[in-house]
Amino acid sequence: MIIRNHIFICIIALLFAACTSPAEEKNTDTLFEQELARTQVRVDAIMEQGVNVPVPKDMAGGYTHEEHKRNWSTLCDAGALFTHTGDKRYATFIRDVLFEYAELYPTLPRHPTNRSYATGKLFWQCLNDANWLVYVSHAYDDIYDWLPEEERKQLNEQLFRPMADFLSVETPQFFNRIHNHSTWACAAVGMIGLVMDDDELVDRALNGLPPESLPDDLRDNDSGLIKDKYGRAGFLPQLDLSFSPDGYFAEGPYYLRYALSPFLFFGEALDEKRPGLNILEYRDGILGKAINALVLQADPTGDFFPINDSHKGMSLYSDEVVKSVDYGYYLYGNDPSLLTLAEKQGTVSLNAAGKAVSDAVAAGKAEPFRPTSVLFTDGADGKEGGVAVIRAYGAEEDHASVFLFKYAAQGMGHGHFDRLGYSFYNERGEVIQDYGSARWVNIDQKGGGRYLKENNTWAKQTVAHNALVVNQTSHFDGEISKAENFHPNLYAADISNPDFQLVSATENNAYPGREMHRSMWLLKDDAFQEPLLISVLRTSGSASASFDLPLWYKGQMLENNCDCEINNVMKPLGTNHGYQHLWAEANCKPKEGQLQFNWFHNGRFFTQTSVTDAEDEVLLVRLGANDPEMNLRRAPGLIHRRNGRANATFISVLETHGSYTPRNEIPHDPYGHITDLNLVVDSPEYTGLSFNHQDGTQWMILISNQNADPSVSHNLNINGRAYNWQGVHHLIKTNNNESK
Amino acid sequence: MIIRNHIFICIIALLFAACTSPAEEKNTDTLFEQELARTQVRVDAIMEQGVNVPVPKDMAGGYTHEEHKRNWSTLCDAGALFTHTGDKRYATFIRDVLFEYAELYPTLPRHPTNRSYATGKLFWQCLNDANWLVYVSHAYDDIYDWLPEEERKQLNEQLFRPMADFLSVETPQFFNRIHNHSTWACAAVGMIGLVMDDDELVDRALNGLPPESLPDDLRDNDSGLIKDKYGRAGFLPQLDLSFSPDGYFAEGPYYLRYALSPFLFFGEALDEKRPGLNILEYRDGILGKAINALVLQADPTGDFFPINDSHKGMSLYSDEVVKSVDYGYYLYGNDPSLLTLAEKQGTVSLNAAGKAVSDAVAAGKAEPFRPTSVLFTDGADGKEGGVAVIRAYGAEEDHASVFLFKYAAQGMGHGHFDRLGYSFYNERGEVIQDYGSARWVNIDQKGGGRYLKENNTWAKQTVAHNALVVNQTSHFDGEISKAENFHPNLYAADISNPDFQLVSATENNAYPGREMHRSMWLLKDDAFQEPLLISVLRTSGSASASFDLPLWYKGQMLENNCDCEINNVMKPLGTNHGYQHLWAEANCKPKEGQLQFNWFHNGRFFTQTSVTDAEDEVLLVRLGANDPEMNLRRAPGLIHRRNGRANATFISVLETHGSYTPRNEIPHDPYGHITDLNLVVDSPEYTGLSFNHQDGTQWMILISNQNADPSVSHNLNINGRAYNWQGVHHLIKTNNNESK
Ligand SMILES: [Ca+2]
Ligand SMILES: [Ca+2]
Ligand SMILES: [Ca+2]
Ligand SMILES: [Mg+2]
Ligand SMILES: [Mg+2]
Ligand SMILES: [Mg+2]
Ligand SMILES: [Mg+2]
Incomplete structure (x- = not known):
């Protein structure tokens, strides 16, 4: 009925409901028109008030800094308004302000603050001068044809060409790096060159300054030598070196x-x-x-x-x-x-x-x-590992499951020690979290908005991640200088079948004499409401060790199948590598060779099932120890600990199931359905796991650990039964009514 | 422009954008039509499948229970569909199902489970039988005129009149209480009486069973005597006794x-x-x-x-x-x-x-x-204290501040020991929280969905609230039998001026020999972005004591002005009255006579300023100790502690200010603006406080502690200056350019 009378009802209803009822009226302007209208209101208000072009003096946050910063965006906006409305008031405004800058600029020495490796003129650092020039180039371009020839000439010669030279030839340590500062520098110089049709500037921007024009001992803000670092400079080399071939950015x-x-x-x-x-x-x-x-x-x-x-x-x-x-x-x-x-x-x-x-x-x-799923390579040549984003969608339209698996290079100064770590998300956000950084960007109360001490002592450490920690020590001892020499490697990936997606990677340098190999799947099957997240993590080494595998689940634990001893006096779990920030709320012993951990988060239930050894421990931990400024979130976590082995294999299956809201108080499907998770084979060559749905259906997943060639055939005998398949992995589903 | 061309643009845009673009189409059915359509889909599916009327056997959750429960709602829905669509299929369906019940019902003894003080027939408890009859009365009413006379007679005599008698005369301990069970009983009996035009049933429902018809020793599920308790029964007495005269419900x-x-x-x-x-x-x-x-x-x-x-x-x-x-x-x-x-x-x-x-x-x-703001009285006669809901709206359209101040009676078995406690909310929800209950309703993993042990040991205790705790002991020693004998009293309220609203109440029985008096204001002033929440809490007693005033803020502490010692070994703060569940993360000494505590929550900043004495302590606490099942949320709190005084006055001002989102990382107004909070006078007769905005503007609030008569005039000399006003409280604002 609704469909049949669609057109008629629609016209009538819309005419009545929408046109006669202003309260429900919808803005029918396009997104562009709406943005144009908002910009006009903003710029008109500033034009009415008038703008200032003060002599530069202050650091960021100070008056002259904020004023010049506001000016670049007002000018850029005014240019867009002139272009799209044709209203000459905006062009006149831009011209007038630019002439104020043209009057001021030639009088300026470098900024008096002298706090940067590349002190600017309008701002304390050249970076902000370059920001200014990029945005103002837009505005200048918008009025260039409208300006009389002699005014252009005056602005070009008094303001823009000098500024472009200042940001390049006069400050080569800013211009000639492979670094985002220099990307801004090149964009600024090149964009103003394009406006003025100044080929020399455009070439300079594209290809950098010739190395022979630079002093030999010129250094950047990390005191690295500018000349030797890459031997290349300019916008084009930056395009070559800043991204992996897939567009992945190392940070x-x-x-x-x-x-x-x-x-x-x-x-x-x-x-x-x-x-x-x-x-x-x-x-x-x-x-x-x-x-x-x-x-x-x-x-x-x-x-x-x-x-x-x-x-x-x-x-x-x-x-x-x-x-x-x-x-x-x-x-x-x-x-x-x-x-x-x-x-x-x-x-x-x-x-x-x-x-x-x-x-x-x-x-x-x-x-x-x-x-859909995607694998990104890392490194300018695409050969330094990568990250995988593996997605699957649930039975319900808007449901989505995604995990991010990280086997990338270190990511320079911003890198974390989280090799073969992952995080997991659904349509409501985080489920298994990565802590992120310990920083409140721009929040003065929290260390002036800078990275907090806890960023190093906690957020970067391995235990802060869903990654394997050996001997309570972070990967590479938590030292970037060691970590940046190595990267993990993708071992295998198969995302061709959206119902059974694999990504598998190795890391053999994070701990000397130890190899780690993790394989993760997203398995979608009608027997389960949402895709299952499956992890197999194998490690082998020459020395006996203690292994900690954290699970940074978000939400409220409902129950687990362990014997737990609650700690009524809490002490930090360790003294370094992040353990100094962890309280152990409870020490638990898993029962029956299988850990089941059930929790609630954001309206959904989750159950993780893991295989445990008889000696395994489970620590229920809480973040927040040794945190004098209370900078850390009190996140809950679970650490699966196995002591005194040279080799270990951790396997787990995570179910997302059911729903609950306090608005109706009706839980749906609050318990997981997986039983009998087992490691059916685990050798250097093959690992296999199996698990059942409580209805009796069984899944078995086999993976070849040493040969990922998709064309190779494998034959494996497990408990007297032969399995044959081609390619790195294999899924066998046995329905409950089939003979096993 | 948008406004001017409204009608024209609207018609054109709607015809094009909405009518030609099914993707953006809006359901133009009314709410009623939509609900009718959803109900039709649901009921049609069930009718197609067929319904069962099984012999009762199971407890809640079991097959027969859930089936009879689903039937009552299907029948009720089918009645509505018959009424609103006229489709006789629905009437026939109802009749057929009712005849199945009419066949079954006369054969039924009381339910075999025998687990209730009032065992039902269809269900394990009469309450559910009454639910069934209330909903099915709707359905029966809908088809009554459509049914042939002899079918009505048969249903009336075989099913409905027997059921009504069963729920009343045959189970008087269920029917004749003043309790929500009996409300359902009376509604069931009365509603089916109305359908059948059976005046006897309607009278019985309205006025209850005559006391002389009941056994003298009949008891309810709390083993209370039915006959003696109120001497009244039926729907009308329940209307008299269940609510305060304002409609407030004690629980x-x-x-x-x-x-x-x-x-x-x-x-x-x-x-x-x-x-x-x-x-x-x-x-x-x-x-x-x-x-x-x-x-x-x-x-x-x-x-x-x-x-x-x-x-x-x-x-x-x-x-x-x-x-x-x-x-x-x-x-x-x-x-x-x-x-x-x-x-x-x-x-x-x-x-x-x-x-x-x-x-x-x-x-x-x-x-x-x-x-707007409202004051509710508690108690059937409206004379047992009450609760105040005080609201003010911010400068921005959708901003709202609300506090709930509780000076109600105990609230029977579900009551908390939170006299003169409050909670505070804004347009994004909780800011200063009340813990609520320790219960996951219907979540089997958490104690079968029942109240958890921690509901008694934590959620009900005074320290779980924003209320004064004396000697680390809950009000009335945490005993309901003591608490239900007393209620706080409203001392004064003035909500006539939305910019300056007061509510003030006293509690003199929670601790023997001790009086407590709390006054709270919401003050709206253009100098502040949002209304200020101001609290003055005075206590006086005969014995020296230790006072704890908790602040259960939600969010992340940014900074405070104390000297804090962080605890690297944590022990529970106490052994009972809720303290056994608290960790002290830090012990702090406030500086300079003034505690300032600044935090971030849900995109807004908050700063609470309190006056401190030289000996005061501040404990930064975290909930979660002695919680073996991890039932408690790890909420942060602040406890302002004052030791060794017979009398004490706590004053505080809470500012809501600014905003921040990680999407743009720009903090607005992250610091509070209040300085120089002072207790300018504090005697049994008068309390006064003053504070400044950092721009120099000063506010002074004076309250008469012993005479709330709005017509009485007060004269008070503070620091050599005379203040005269009429009524219980007085606000003096002094601009920074005025002489003070
Ligand atoms: Ca549109
Ligand atoms: Ca866009
Ligand atoms: Ca409604
Ligand atoms: Mg342009
Ligand atoms: Mg990280
Ligand atoms: Mg009706
Ligand atoms: Mg409470």
Whole structure:
């Protein structure tokens, strides 16, 4: 009935309900029109008030800093308004402000603060001068054709060319690095060069300063030598070296979101003004791949995976990501699923890319954003491990399960010691968490907003991750200088079948004389409401050791099948490598060779089943010891501990099941269904596990540990039964009514 | 521009955007139509499958129990479908099922389980038999006129009259109490009486069984004597005794939501069929007042205040509250703000009330739900203290601040020892929390879903509340038998000025020989972004004591101005009265006579400023000690401790300020603005406090402690300056440019 009378009801109802009822009226302006209107209100208010162009004096947060910073965005916005409304008031405003800068700039020495390796003129650091020039280049471009020839000449010669020279030839230690500071420098110099049609500047930006023009002993802010470091400089080498061939950024998506801006701004300008360079296709379309890598490294709620030193909560829907989505759509193939992200962002950029996105959204072209699994390589050459994002969708439309498996290189100064660690998410966010960073960005009360001491003592340590800790010591002793020499390796991956996806990787350097090999699956089967997350972690070494495998579950434990002794006096679990921050709330002994741990989080139930040895211990831990400033979240965790073995294999299966809300107080399916998890074979060559549904259905998963060749055939005898398969892994499902 | 072209743009845009784009199509059915459609799908599926009427055997959760339970709701739904669609399939279905019951019922003895003080026939307890009869009475009513006379007669005589007699004369210990069980009993007997036009049953339901007809030694499930307890029984006495004259329910809104159903069902039926009784106006419209009390006892997110043993998260938007909102609108004055609640509920009841609500919503009559402050009395006569809900709205449209101040009677078995305690909420939920109950309703893993041991040892204890604890001992020694003999008293309230609202109450029995008097204000002033919450708590006694005033803030502490010693070995803070569940994470000494405690929660910053004495201690505590099943949330708290005084006055001011989100990482206004909080006068007669904004503006609040008469004038000399005012309290604001 609803469908049949659709058109008629729709017209009548809309005319009555919507047109006659202003309270329910919907803004029918496009995203672009809405953003334009908001920008106009903001810029008009500032224009009415007038802007100041003060003599630079203050550090960040101080008056002159904040004023010049506001000016760059006001000018950029005013340029967009002039372009899209044609209102000359905006052009006149930009010109007038630029002439104020043109008057001031030639009088300026370097900023009086002298606190940076590359002190700026308008700001305390060149980085902010470059930010200014990137944004103001947009504005200048918007009025360039409108300006009389002699005014252009005056601005070019008094303001912009001097500024470009200052940021490059006069400050080579800022300009000639392979570092995001230099990306901003090159974008600034190159973009203003494109506006002024100054080929010398554009070339300088693309290819850097010739090494022979630099002093031999020039050093950057880490006191590294500028000249020797890479032997290359400029925008093009940065495109070559900043990303893996897949667009993966070694510090993770939180930093990629930040680093991507100058790449995209300059890239888009080059595409428009130097089409012959074909920058968008450079390195096989690396800019598009970086955008793609950014949008794919988010959980189903849109939050970026907290890889390395990430501040949690940064999201696909942050304002900063708007331009990446817009450029991604506009410049790289009009993927209609990006339009759904743009709709949720609720705004677009005020440029051709944003206009294209807005028009497409208005035309109803948006399609659901349901990314599939992806494997990213790490390292400029793609040969330093990587990360896998493995996704599956549940029976219900909006349900999604995703795990991030990390076998990447160290990630430089922001890297964590979390090799072969993972985190797990569903449509409501984190389920098995990575702690992220110990930092409250920009929150003065918390160490001035900088990384906190606990970032080193806790967040980077292995035990803060869902990764194997040996002898209560972090990977590489928690030393970056050791860790940066090695990376894990992808052993095998098979994401061709969305119902049975594998990723498997090895790390053989984190502990001397010890190998680690972890294989993880997402298994989707109608017998279970949601995909199962399965982990097999094997370690072998020459010396007997103690193994700790943490599970940083989020939520409230409901029950477990251990004998637990609660601690009525709590002491920190250790003195270093993160253990000094852990309380043991309870010490438990698992029963019957199998640990079952059942908890509730965000309306769903979870049950993890693990195989245990008779001597295993389970520690129920709580974060927060030795935390004098109360910087750490009081997260709960479980540590599965096995002592005194040279080799060990940990296997576990995580079920997501049921639901509960206090609004109706009706629990659905609160218990897990898995029984009889077993390690059916475990040799250097093969590992196999099996488990049952309580209805009797059995699954067995076999993996070849030493040969991942998809064409190789394997024959394995387990308990008198022969298994034959081809390729690295094999799934056998036996229904309860079949003979076993 | 948007406004000017509204109609035209609207028509064009809607025709194009909505009518041609099915993806964006909105369901234009009314709430009633949508609910009818959902119900039809549900009932049709069950009818197709067929229903069972098994011989009763099982406890709750078992097959026969769940089957009879599902039948009552299917029959009730089918009745509504027959009424609203006219489709006779539904009437036939109801009749056929009723005849199955008519065949079974006469054969039934009491339920074989024999586990209740009032064992039922269909179910293990009469309560569920009464539930069945209430819902099935609706269905029977819907088909009564459609049924042939002889079929009615047969059902009346074989099924319904016997069932009504069983639930009343045959089980008087169930029927004749003043208790929600008996409300269901009376509603069941009365409603089926109304359908059958059986005046005897209706009278029995309204007035109970004559006491002389009961055995003298009949006892209820608490082994209380039925006959002596109140001397009254039936629906009308229950209306007299179950609520305070304001509609307040002694166990709080969580239980009111549950208890209200039979009152409303029977009330609505009486209104329709015995209009002469004028039941809706009974006791000055007590049913409307109870509905009103229910909807007003929720925080701005719709969650009910967790008074006493409440399960947190029960909400105005729960399905169970739909009928209360519908009846409230339909029967009591068509308050258009209730329509906003109905819209958020997303559904309506399938009856005349729901239809009225749905039509009014469709007609665009909904108005914002922005309740103002309200004082509820407690006790059937309204003379046993009460609770105050004090609300103010912030500068931004959707901002709201609310505190609940509790000076009610004990609340029977579900009561907590939290006299003069409060909790505080904003538009995002809890800020200063009441723990609620220690219970996971219906979650089998957690003690079978029953109240947990920690409900007694923690949740009920005084230290679990934002209430004064003396000598680390709960009010009334934590004994209900003592507590139920006394109630606090409202001392004064002034909610006439929404910018300066006071509520003040006393409790003089919680500790022998000790008086407590707490006054709380919500002060709204343009100098602050949000209303300030101000507390003055005075206690005086004959003996020196130790005072603990907890602050159960939610969120992450950012900083405080104390010298703190962190505890690297943690022991429980005590051995009983809740202290056995607390860890002291840090022991702190406040500096400079003033404690400032700054935290972050849910995107906002908070700063509480308190006056401290030189000897005061501050304990930063964490819940969770002695919790073997991990039943308790690891909530953080602050305990302000003052030792060795007979008298003490605690004053504090709480600021809500600023905002922060990790999506843009820009903190706004992260620090509080209050300085120089002082107790300027504190005598048995008067207490006064003053504080400054850092801009120099000063506020002084004076209160008369012993005379709350609004007509009385007060003269007070403070530091050589005379203050004169009339009424219990007085606010003096001195701008920074005025002489002080
Ligand atoms: Ca639109
Ligand atoms: Ca966008
Ligand atoms: Ca409703
Ligand atoms: Mg432009
Ligand atoms: Mg990490
Ligand atoms: Mg009816
Ligand atoms: Mg309580």
